[in-house]
Amino acid sequence: MQQIRQQLELNSKMPDEDWAVFESYLERHEYAKGSLILHAGEVEKYLSFIEEGMIRYFIPDEVKEITFGFSFDGEFASAYDSFLMQSPCTYAVQALSKVVVWRISYHDLQTVYALTQTGNNVGRRAGEGLFLIKSAREISLLKDNAEERYLKLFKTRPGLFRQIPLKYIASYIGITPQALSRIRRRIS
Structure with a gap:
């Protein structure tokens, strides 16, 4: 408490x-x-x-x-x-x-x-x-495209990516899990 x-x-x-x-x-x-x-x-x-x-x-x-x-x-x-x-x-x-x-x-x-x-x-x-x-x-x-939303989220709340299933993160930033996988591959 x-x-x-x-x-x-x-x-x-x-x-x-x-x-x-x-x-x-x-x-x-x-x-x-x-x-x-x-x-x-x-x-x-x-x-x-x-x-x-x-x-x-x-x-x-x-x-x-x-x-x-x-x-x-x-x-x-x-x-x-x-x-x-x-x-x-x-x-x-x-x-x-x-x-x-x-x-x-x-x-x-x-x-x-x-x-x-x-x-x-x-x-x-x-x-x-x-x-x-x-x-x-x-x-x-x-105002941001999908990649910018992903990068901002990664910067401001990095714990999300260690704890939350990617399908929920994809939905949160307004894209499909497949689109999120493409973004992750492109920027890694």
Whole structure:
């Protein structure tokens, strides 16, 4: 849990009493590799912090799944749009490895906001982190070609390539696994 506090205090220190309130609402939960954390159509009830593991966000489809996001150790994870709106999610969330999270429910987070001075910092930090990753990917999809997207991803998140199956990486950068293989051969 100290890892969560360190992440939240990157910009400003959280008083011990505020941390005690926030910490009291956190629940530890584990997911097995391959399990669905959230099915499409369900409402996201939790904002989670990943202690261990990798999570994939994808649009399920019988013909071709589309992977559009990942979260790793030390990052916040959530189907955040569903969480904020408390509406059904249009995509699914899957554990790509054994995943251990500390999570807080939507209702409990609202209580933390009301009871603490720095509670809003928790939601803001999580939301900003999730937004920045999403925004960088969207801009890259609009302005970069496939090879540039691959190289940027390799530079900014090299851990992906050691841990994530290439078919998910290909989908994430908007190309087929075959096109990714050609790019990898060309630049190696």
